[in-house]
Amino acid sequence: MKKSTYSSRSFRKILLPGLVAVVLVAVGYFAVVSTIPVNSTHPVFGAPSNHYIKVIDSKNGPIFVTTSTKGAKKNIEPTYKPIIHARVGELISLHIINEDHDKHNLNLDEFNVHTNDIGYFGTQSITFVADKAGQFYFHCTLHPEMTGSITIE
Numbered sequence: 001m002k003k004s005t006y007s008s009r010s011f012r013k014i015l016l017p018g019l020v021a022v023v024l025v026a027v028g029y030f031a032v033v034s035t036i037p038v039n040s041t042h043p044v045f046g047a048p049s050n051h052y053i054k055v056i057d058s059k060n061g062p063i064f065v066t067t068s069t070k071g072a073k074k075n076i077e078p079t080y081k082p083i084i085h086a087r088v089g090e091l092i093s094l095h096i097i098n099e100d101h102d103k104h105n106l107n108l109d110e111f112n113v114h115t116n117d118i119g120y121f122g123t124q125s126i127t128f129v130a131d132k133a134g135q136f137y138f139h140c141t142l143h144p145e146m147t148g149s150i151t152i153e
């Protein structure tokens with residue numbers, strides 16, 4: 001009787017650290033997985049440059065607009081076809097915010113960037129590596145006239 005009490009106590013001593021270890025491994029696993037860019041097979045550590053792309057309803061229909069984060073104030077550039085500039089090798093996070101009532105998505109095929117259909121006031125972030133130079137166009141598959149481009153040099 002005394003022996004079984006002892007072994008159940010030592011089991012409890014192992015159980016809690018064991019659970020903590022399992023949780024830490026799981027958290028670590030997802031933290032690493034979340035650093036894998038959509039066009040890469042391995043994690044890339046480092047601070048990405050963030051680009052905020054909004055979908056708004058204009059008189060010409062829904063459009064993509066970029067929100068600059070350079071400097072203290074945020075400037076909304078309501079350009080019809082926004083252009084994002086980046087350097088080769090840069091880690092880029094696109095943050096899409098849909099402020100239109102219809103669903104929209106963003107696709108940058110050359111970098112395997114494909115969002116879900118994002119609903120009203122929905123957001124999605126996608127990170128990729130700008131691993132080649134050129135000018136690449138992104139678009140919404142639901143509204144082919146919705147485009148923008150990213151210039152990587």
Ligand SMILES: [Cu+2]
Nearest residue numbers: 104140142143
């Ligand atoms: Cu759209």
